[in-house]
Amino acid sequence: MSVRLRFPLMALLASMAMDVAVAEGPRNPFWPKGYEGERTPISSEVRKKKPKPKPAAKKPDPKAAAAAEAAKEAAAKKEAAAKEAAAREAAAKEVAAKEAAAAAAKAAEEKAAREAAEKAEAEKNREITQEDWKRAKKSLKFSNPAMVKTQDGRVRATISINGNIYGDGDYMSTTLDGVRFTWRVRWSDDGQKLRLEHVRTRRVK
DSSP: OOHHHHHHHHHHHHHHHHHHHHHHOOOOTTSOTTOOOOOOOOOOSOOOOOOOOOOOOOOOOHHHHHHHHHHHHHHHHHHHHHHHHHHHHHHHHHHHHHHHHHHHHHHHHHHHHHHHHHHHHHHHHSOOOHHHHHHHHHTOOEEEEEEEEOTTSOEEEEEEETTEEEETTOEEEEEETTEEEEEEEEEOTTSOOEEEEEEEEEEOO
């Protein structure tokens, strides 16, 4: 056999041996000599993992369920009690606010009444001044001055004051701010000039 044929033949035998080895599977190098064991051919197919079994569903624990229900009821009762307490507190605050407002209004009313009584008492004890006479006189309404001839032949001057007729020497009165003012009507001799003389004042209720 020539050298040219020897190397191709050896390469062919080596390739055939490798093909046989691949087909039969690799040999475990830790096996003792002469023991071939069971050869498993290598496959390029990807192995599928077996699905893990799902854990069995746990059965509900009656005691745990009862405890959870009891806790839920207790929480609901607690919440209801808190709402009721808050409502009572709000109602109590509202009542207290109304009572405070009523007390304040009563105190203000009593204060106003007391001040009015004190003012009335002070006004009652106050001395009547000329300014009071002037204000009272300004409140009078004068109208229809006239000259009237009496039965004895004399001429008498008259005038209407607050709707009533007065002549010379008559007394007339009016009330202003709880005080009764009384004047005496005086006419001049010619009956052309009217004058009111101060007579007296009197407190009235």
